Amino acid sequence: MISREAVEAISARTGEPVWMREQRLAAWGVYESLPLPDPTQEEWRRTDISGLRLDALRALVDGTGPVAAALPPRAAALAGGEERAGLLVQRDGRTVQHVLDEAAQRQGVLFLDLDQAVRQAPDLVREHFLSVIRPDELKFRALHAALRTGGTFLYVPPGVEVTLPLVTSTWLNTPGAGLFPHTLLVAGEGSKVTFLDVFGSDGMSRQTVVSNAAELILRDGAQVRYVAFQDWGANVWEFGLIRARLGRDAALHSLIVAFGGSLVKTDIESKLEGPGSQSEMLGLYFGDGTQHFDFHTLQEHLAPHTLSDLLYKGAVKDRARTVFAGLIRVHPGGQKTNAFQSNRNLILNTGAKSDSIPKLEIMANDLRCTHGSATSRLNDEHLFYLMSRGLTRRQAVQMVVDGFFAEVFDRVPLPRLGEQMQQEIGRKIAEL
Amino acid sequence: MDLEIRDLHVQVEEKVILKGVNLTVNKGEVHALMGPNGSGKSTLANVLMGNPFYQVMQGDVLYKGEDLLAMAPDERARKGLFIAFQYPVAIPGVTMASFLRTAVSARRGYSKELIPVGEFQKILRAKIEELKMDPAITGRYINEGFSGGEKKRAEILQMALLEPEIAIMDETDSGLDIDSVKIVADGVNRMFDAAKGQMGILVITHYSRVLHYIKPDYVHVIFDGRLVVSGGAELAEELERSGYEGIKSQVDVIHSEVAASGAVRRAGKVFWVVH
Structure with a gap:
């Protein structure tokens, strides 16, 4: 079970420095003192977590089984066929595979299991770890900070460009466990990197909880493409946060892909702190069965001449439900800002449901800002047209849904990832 | 007989559009169906393809x-029925290339895999060239941002790729300039000749212009949901001279007589059968 003792045991196992151990224990104290989110609060009103049993979670103190054991084929498939500069595969928070191109190593790129990074590059980790996210923000963040195991540390030195993507594949193996992976990405001034954070599991026999967090730190002029792709199995509940801080003229291209899990509540936030910084925020999700997805996004403009451009597209079928709540917040310092937000949902059958809640908080007076949301049903005329050329209904639906998502695919230059998404979409439609 | 329509009554929402259509089209024949706006031409085309918006009453x-009528639209298509739509819909995000490859595969009986890319590209390139189209069209989304022409x-390109046994062209000529009408007609004639009697065509049109290029064996005139005249190619020429007004006055005469006596009537070329 998760407990203070489990926190201590994890800390002892990883052999981490005292500061991190103290940070963990402090976070555990916060976890114990904080209540679960209040269901009457706006942010949690649409996501019912009354069935959540945190006390019953198993702590991944010892890992599970021999670390060299082969991963399930699906885990390997999730790592993707994309050509890459490095791969880190973790199972239940422990690294089972780790490679990094020699070229990237020579450039000074650090791409490590976070536990390893704490030992190997303690100063860099200490400077940045939990600098963007605070444990006391939310009970789930505190739990994450206390029980984190594994995770990724990616550091790209100033001026360094890594052409091929780096990939971390996080595989959850133990039913009933709590998994707390952390991504810490630091892109130095003028550096450039693409990072794919892939998450998955098989179906779980009982409630299994993931509380993941990603801190993306973009120094001045850094260019980062970040993709989070999750395909959790049934009974996985995810409470995630991806938060980026952007320095002057930095550019972030993010894509969040969600297919799996029973209940998923993910916050995706960009803080545009440096003048001229830009954040493209893409999202693609497909809920089926009784899945519940809830995305809260934040486009926070703190500096002038900043740009955020958000496009989230989701399909929903069976009795699944999705929630999108997007906030654009422009601070008084965010003059000459461009902020765009668009959420589109496609409902495949009666009984499925999508909510879309755009919000604005504008404290500046010289800016351009648009937001829009639309929810539509499958268009019978489109299906008839395709079927009149011999496509089966299933093929026609697949084509229309792929077409709906193409706007997102077309903006991400990772062809293999695109294919993977299409396959997953096809699998969900096949059950229509 | 390859396509036999018997006493077809069709309504859209609450409105009855077809009021008893009888027509037979065989492979190796070219039929023209002419009629004024609102007479039911497009309804006939759509109902033959299985558009769920139209209800067959009888x-x-x-x-x-x-x-x-018991078949789903895709089954009809795979069995060789084709319609070139008057107003094809635009489908965002779906490229012509991926759509056409899937459609050709379905028509050619590939059930699991699609037709090999190389083989498909070869066929596609040839047909695009025949119809003097811009090859860039294959990378565009289905009908999105396409001009009327x-x-x-693009509809005729699909017809060429799918090699139908019975093809219905629903006002393909409307909105086309004369050069485009010629190119389309040449393409259709080439398909018809290449099919060596294995293809029948129903050309639905408001104007006889296209019939100078696609020569019909039979011409039918539809009025208010019924075929009222059938004849040879010369009927189209007659309509070109007299317009639909000449026929309309004959129809009106019969309409009143039928209302009075409830029998089969003829006035000039026009006949009327009460069912």
Whole structure:
């Protein structure tokens, strides 16, 4: 079970420095003192977590089984066929595979299991770890900070460009466990990197909880493409946060892909702190069965001449439900800002449901800002047209849904990832 | 008989559009169906393809001896029925290339895999060239941002790729300039000749212009949901001279007589059968 003792045991196992151990224990104290989110609060009103049993979670103190054991084929498939500069595969928070191109190593790129990074590059980790996210923000963040195991540390030195993507594949193996992976990405001034954070599991026999967090730190002029792709199995509940801080003229291209899990509540936030910084925020999700997805996004403009451009597209079928709540917040310092937000949902059958809640908080007076949301049903005329050329209904639906998502695919230059998404979409439609 | 329409009554929402249509089209024949706006031409085309927006109230359609109306649209298509739509819809995000490859695969009986890319590209390139189309069209989304002429040509491209046994062209000529009408007609004639009697065509049109290029064996005139005249190619010429007004006055005469006596009537070329 998760407990203070489990926190201590994890800390002892990883052999981490005292500061991190103290940070963990402090976070555990916060976890114990904080209540679960209040269901009457706006942010949690649409996501019912009354069935959540945190006390019953198993702590991944010892890992599970021999670390060299082969991963399930699906885990390997999730790592993707994309050509890459490095791969880190973790199972239940422990690294089972780790490679990094020699070229990237020579450039000074650090791409490590976070536990390893704490030992190997303690100063860099200490400077940045939990600098963007605070444990006391939310009970789930505190739990994450206390029980984190594994995770990724990616550091790209100033001026360094890594052409091929780096990939971390996080595989959850133990039913009933709590998994707390952390991504810490630091892109130095003028550096450039693409990072794919892939998450998955098989179906779980009982409630299994993931509380993941990603801190993306973009120094001045850094260019980062970040993709989070999750395909959790049934009974996985995810409470995630991806938060980026952007320095002057930095550019972030993010894509969040969600297919799996029973209940998923993910916050995706960009803080545009440096003048001229830009954040493209893409999202693609497909809920089926009784899945519940809830995305809260934040486009926070703190500096002038900043740009955020958000496009989230989701399909929903069976009795699944999705929630999108997007906030654009422009601070008084965010003059000459461009902020765009668009959420589109496609409902495949009666009984499925999508909510879309755009919000604005504008404290500046010289800016351009648009937001829009639309929810539509499958268009019978489109299906008839395709079927009149011999496509089966299933093929026609697949084509229309792929077409709906193409706007997102077309903006991400990772062809293999695109294919993977299409396959997953096809699998969900096949059950229509 | 390849396509046999018997006493077909069709309504859209609450409005009755077809009021008893009888027509037979065989492979190796070219039929023209002419009529004024609102007479039911497009309804006939759509109902033959199985558009769920139209409800069949009465009547039968046999296709190669089978009950066409019992088939889903995709089954009709795979069995060789084709319609070139008057107003093809735009489908965002779906490229012509991926759509056409899937459609050709379905028509050619590939059930699991798609037709190999190389083989498909070869066929596609040839047909695009024949119809003097811009090859860049294959990378564009289905009908999205297409001009009126591009849409019509794209429909004929699909017809060429799918090699139908019975093809219905729903006002393909409308909105086309004369050069485009010629190109489209040449393409259709080439398909018809290449099929060596294995293809029948129903050309639905408001104007006889296209019939100078696609020569019909039979011409039918539809009025208010019924075929009122059938004849040879010369009927189209007659309509070109007299317009639909001449026929309309004959129809009106019969309409009143039928209302009075309830029998079969003829006035000039126009006949009327009460069912």
